[in-house]
Amino acid sequence: MSLTANWSYPTAIRFGAGRIKEIAEACAAAGIKNPLLVTDKGLAYLPITQSTLDLMEAAGLGRAMFSDVDPNPTEMNAEAGIKVYRDGGHDGVIAFGGGSGLDLGKVIAFMAGQTRPLWDFEDIGDWWTRADPEGIAPIVAVPTTAGTGSEVGRASVITNSQTHEKKIIFHPKMLPSVVICDPELTVGMPPMITAGTGMDAFAHCLEAFCSPHYHPMSQGMALEGMRLVKEYLPRAYADGTDLEARGHMMSAAAMGATAFQKGLGAIHAISHPIGAVHHTHHGTTNAVVMQPVLRMNRPAIEDRLAKAAAYLDIVGGFDGFYDFVGKLNAELNIPANLTALGVTEPDIDALVASALQDPSCGGNPIELTKENVTQLLRDCF
The missing domain is CATH 3.40.50.1970 (Rossmann fold)
Structure with missing residues (x-):
């Protein structure tokens, strides 16, 4: 092809x-x-x-x-x-x-x-x-x-x-x-940047797919974008000269940004203030907070992600999808939590206040509040 x-x-x-x-x-x-x-x-x-x-x-x-x-x-x-x-x-x-x-x-x-x-x-x-x-x-x-x-x-x-x-x-x-x-x-991208930017594309697709808003075109694009990242990000990370993998990842990136017309959510709502205050890499931050956000949103997205898991050839429904994210992060050497990412002495209250002001909040599957965002941020450390 x-x-x-x-x-x-x-x-x-x-x-x-x-x-x-x-x-x-x-x-x-x-x-x-x-x-x-x-x-x-x-x-x-x-x-x-x-x-x-x-x-x-x-x-x-x-x-x-x-x-x-x-x-x-x-x-x-x-x-x-x-x-x-x-x-x-x-x-x-x-x-x-x-x-x-x-x-x-x-x-x-x-x-x-x-x-x-x-x-x-x-x-x-x-x-x-x-x-x-x-x-x-x-x-x-x-x-x-x-x-x-x-x-x-x-x-x-x-x-x-x-x-x-x-x-x-x-x-x-x-x-x-x-x-x-x-x-x-993109061939010259260091592995760390390949990983972080690739997981940014995945976060865009994932959050768009889980957003409660109606946009079937974006929904289909988000699902296929996740598949491309699943199949080709590990290849691009392992071999930066793999042009087929690099090409499919460029497609996934464009698809994610087109798909998120449907909305983003808590991953981006908390990643934005963390990056602004602590100067962390945006995509890597998204990857670090992804599993805690999935846990928080589980009641609203469990069935939807089970369907995504089936399309992605992931066994185990929501739990299988959740475990896949953890394994992918580990394969890409993504830090295990925000502490490992280098975020020290965070002002949780200030980060929560900024997160709740972020436009991405509107696309989260469950309503974001001071209480659940505070707990979410604590779970990320």
Whole structure:
């Protein structure tokens, strides 16, 4: 089976090994003539990024880059990037990298033509309608990890540097116009990042699948996304050059982010404040808290996960699924709990308060309260 295709759901996706060579065509399709490539500090001078800049330059698109992006990007990173974008007279963004580069690139494109402050567009009610849609620049997204799926998302997670809270900035036009999913770009990912980003994709699929909201398209996508992670994440972790496994994991990442239009839940609601305050890797944090969240939600999801287990060829219904998650985490050398992840002296009350404010709460199968989230967090240490 050839892992090469052109998709237009949820946006135009150029999928396949070597397709980064189509970066100039992708920019042309998005109407971009003077792009700003936005990536993170760690990727900026790696060969995959420099060769992409070479392709841009050869096509007459220049080689402008902004890479002052923290692992958990902040509004200060956004302000610096917007200034570079405006000063350079750019007309679009190439968001390049993992979740941080993709999220910040999308925010820079979104904010380039806005006059209101960033926090006015937090994902609350209809706040997105405050934006001037004509001021949103086009985006070409190029993921270099297989986890967040931000390349097919309509939102970005930005950390408020003052309050240390992760905020979700949303607008429908933040969805990139064109995506290039080239598994060759993920070959250099260290095993630890392969594991953490892969489990982020799994968490997106799992929480979307368990969400009580109605979205059958997302439901089916979440189920198949979990299967791809089950089959191919251990392979990608064991052999980073396994392009078939890398390709299927890129699909799973995009599927998870498309599926979570149906909702997320407690995994993300507690992972967001932990990451914002303790600077842990997001996907790895999701993996660490996954089993405690499954235990808490069991009364509401036992039957549903039994059906998922049957599809995934996991014996034992809910218990079999739960044990599978534990074994997968162990195989990927995921820390056993938040203490082992390096979270020390946590302010449980503050984390609970932040978790209950997180938009992900709305998709949890049981209502999240101060009492059950406090117990959940304690169970994670």
